[in-house]
Amino acid sequence: MAAEIRRYEAERVANDSTYWMFFELLWRDYFHFWVRRWQGRAFKASGVLGRTPCGAQDREAFLRWCQGSTGEPFIDASMRELSATGQLSNRARQNVASWLARSEGIDWRWGAAWFESQLIDFDVGPNWGNWQYVAGVGNDPRNRIFDVRAQAQRYDEDGAYRARWGAATGA
Numbered sequence: 001m002a003a004e005i006r007r008y009e010a011e012r013v014a015n016d017s018t019y020w021m022f023f024e025l026l027w028r029d030y031f032h033f034w035v036r037r038w039q040g041r042a043f044k045a046s047g048v049l050g051r052t053p054c055g056a057q058d059r060e061a062f063l064r065w066c067q068g069s070t071g072e073p074f075i076d077a078s079m080r081e082l083s084a085t086g087q088l089s090n091r092a093r094q095n096v097a098s099w100l101a102r103s104e105g106i107d108w109r110w111g112a113a114w115f116e117s118q119l120i121d122f123d124v125g126p127n128w129g130n131w132q133y134v135a136g137v138g139n140d141p142r143n144r145i146f147d148v149r150a151q152a153q154r155y156d157e158d159g160a161y162r163a164r165w166g167a168a169t170g171a
């Protein structure tokens, strides 16, 4: 892929799109190296940082998240899209993961396992590594929590995405 991008840039044009395509592939490689480096710790609740995560074992809240019936429209739309198509944008993945692991405080590994069963692009390192980072136990210097309402306002301003998946915007 990288060689094709370089060839295209040489023959046609180098622009923001070719830059980002190459850049994102570096993340893919990074997480492949990451899982080789950490092995079993990729799947531990405390992650590679050895932190104690929120780890509530709330099955009902977890099922609501899986089914897209949390009552939070941006989260519900995303989870419904995932169930219906097996796909989800990186933005939506980060938001639903943050919601489950940080806002609801549920064991992040449940979410990672659900993604594993649903995603058509499931890949061990990228999935479990990204989940760890969002849960605050992986490689991220900024221990962040997504403000899903602000994210919805920013990335789905007119509510079209939420409406597409039958999740009311409340707007």
Ligand SMILES: Cc1cc2nc3c(=O)[nH]c(=O)nc-3n(C[C@H](O)[C@H](O)[C@H](O)COP(=O)(O)OP(=O)(O)OC[C@H]3O[C@@H](n4cnc5c(N)ncnc54)[C@H](O)[C@@H]3O)c2cc1C
Binding pocket: 021, 024, 025, 026, 027, 028, 029, 031, 088, 089, 090, 091, 093, 094, 097, 115, 119, 121, 122, 123, 124, 126, 127, 128, 130, 131, 134
């Ligand atoms: C919680 C969570 C779970 C994820 N699980 C997976 C997974 O199981 N499999 C998977 O391939 N990606 C996973 N990702 C990463 C990312 O969301 C997807 O790779 C991305 O949505 C693919 O979209 P695209 O094909 O349009 O990629 P583009 O944005 O066009 O990027 C090109 C390629 O770069 C790679 N890439 C882009 N972003 C990332 C990233 N953050 N981490 C690793 N590789 C990346 C992918 O191979 C992608 O196809 C996950 C992200 C999060 C936050």
